[in-house]
Amino acid sequence: MVEFLYGIEVVINGLMAGVMYSLVALGFVLIFKASGIFNYAQGVMALFAAMTLVGVQEGQVPFAHLINSVFGTQYHHFGWHINAFVAIAVAALVMLLFAYLVERYILKHLVNQEPIILFMATIGLAYFMEGFGDLMWGSNIKTLDVGIPQGGNFWIEEKTAFLGGEDFYGFYLDTLDIYATVIAIILVSTLVLFSQYTKTGRALRAVADDHQAALSVGISLRRIWVIVWSIAGIVALVAGIMWGSKSGVQFSLSLIALKALPVLMLGGFTSIPGAIIGGLIIGIGEKLFEFLIGAPFLGGATENWFAYMLALLFLVFRPQGLFGEKIIERV
């Protein structure tokens, strides 16, 4: 009985982890859907957004090392500490500016290029952003605190402890994960509403369906790209906040993209619901596998392996992913 209850706990925590993976995968899907670009820089965007948020919140002088090295000054902080909401708004504005600059200086010059060229461009962008972020905000580990509580939820633990005997301590749920789930639901709902019921949303869907047709009815591809990269930037900011709250903001945050890849392979690169369902399946699957087989029989640390194995299986039997559009090419 206790093992069964702990199994349920693992499933619930797997769901929560899946939501965190979906948050990252969403950014990939948005850009791929609208422009056919696999954005290698999505993880670095999350890192850069979180670094900007902490930098603004803590009143850090951007490029302080560079300024001090060149001018021999000692500027590090403005001396303020800004409210988290204001800092999030400023970081969001920076991500909008980032989207504009990406379109203006990279994508604009690559219209009609092969997808592989666009992919290569995003690799370059990722490395540029890594260095630029370090130069702007420094590479030290930053503590991110936007007021979201963290740690095991006492209330849930106490209220569920009666389900098992002495060896059951109640269900463990991290409060941060609960917040992340609520925020993800709001984010996805907003995206769906925006996509279904606004003129810009319809334009986005039109571009996603057929670039040429969308262009022929007067939709500006460049404008759509700025919008879509802006939304992906905001999604990256949300992912950066959630993951950064757990580990501090540091380079490793950019590696969360690795957790999104199997989600995308499973859910499909073109489906927002696919990113969510894919994330949940990967989250539950890897945690359950680790609980039932990985830890007891294989020595543990099987999660990454399992996630990619599951994704590989889906690729073999359904290459477009669970919700992806089937690619049919006639010769």
Place this chain on the structure above:
Amino acid sequence: MNIKRMMMATAVAVSVATPALAELVIPSLVYRTGAYGPNGIPYADGYADYFALLNERDGGIGGEMVNLIECETAYNTEKGVECFEATKDLGSLVYQPLSTGITYQLIPKATAADIPILSMGYGRTSAANGKVFSHIFNFPGNYWSAASAVINHILDQENGDIKGKKIALVYHNSAYGREPIRTLEELAKKHEFELSLLPVDHPGQEQKSQWLQIRREKPDYITMWGWGVMNQVAIQEAANIRYPMEKFIGVWWSGSENDVIPAGMKADGYKALAMHNTGMDYPLYDDLKTYLYDTGKASGEHAGTVLYSRGMYAGMLAAEGIKTAQKMTGKSNITAGDLRDGFEVLEITEEKMAAIGMPNFGPSFKVSCESHGGPMVTAIQQWDAKNKTWSLITPFNPGDMDVINRLIAEDSAAYAAENNLSERCG
């Protein structure tokens, strides 16, 4: 990122394409970038600043200027080997790879090139056996003495009886993280405690499964062999499940300010092993301030932190090895082979440490042909989250040398058999 230091390092790297004669070339395998950069930077700064101080204040070592060549590895084994290949013919005296993976790869290469490796507190533990590993030194401590130090501390806490206790090892799933397992298994047999192993895959951003397992199994103590983001997430997760921090003991690579600050007050009481002291309360810092920080030759941004102190300590040990070799050979412009010989007779005394400006900073010890591992003593430090300081809470104590020496002998004998090596030190 320290721009000035990077520019200087680049300039130095360019200038050593054809190394000038009569200088002491020391390659510094650093990682200022990548996932482990936040830890690599303070260490690299401490290492560089120590040699820069010797150059500025003393005109180098024994009259020879030190030429430090930084080579970026990004904590990547292949890149580390490339750095070695690119610098080994420049008159390089000693390598300190700061990576167990890189150290393993360089053991045969450096031995063949007659260049010593000092893997201070990391790398292959059995390299402490100088009879087999002629060019590898890992004083003053290694992972097996560290594992034993953890168990000894737990024994102290439990009045010498840990029979039936549960101890969990949370480790980086790499060559580094797996190093203490053998020793812990031996000690588990000896003291009859229950050991559970919980690997965490690189980089360690997601550890929910491991901490749910810990919450279910409720180990009496947890020890951690982590690095980089794995440490921060583990300490945060431990706090999340309300695991008592004073029963959570990290190795010395899981015990820097970087590891505990993100968890805030929840990390208060967390313990870690220490192979040296920390902080800025040492006379050496007066000189560092005068010659480097105040003159803009170094930022001193990380001065006094655990990893900066460790880099400085590593630099000091290499410099003392060079001084010993210079004295032994009677020449200032020593070779790597001379330094290897110097390391084998290196003696670090408290008087010497005090004269350097680092009194009570680390243990006194003596290296020999047979023992390249030094004293294998370890202290425990504890984090005070309120004052954001680490403090040593025990003296430097030896590990269980019966077990450690036996394991070192077994492992090094296996290495010697695999590589057809005969024992030295006659």
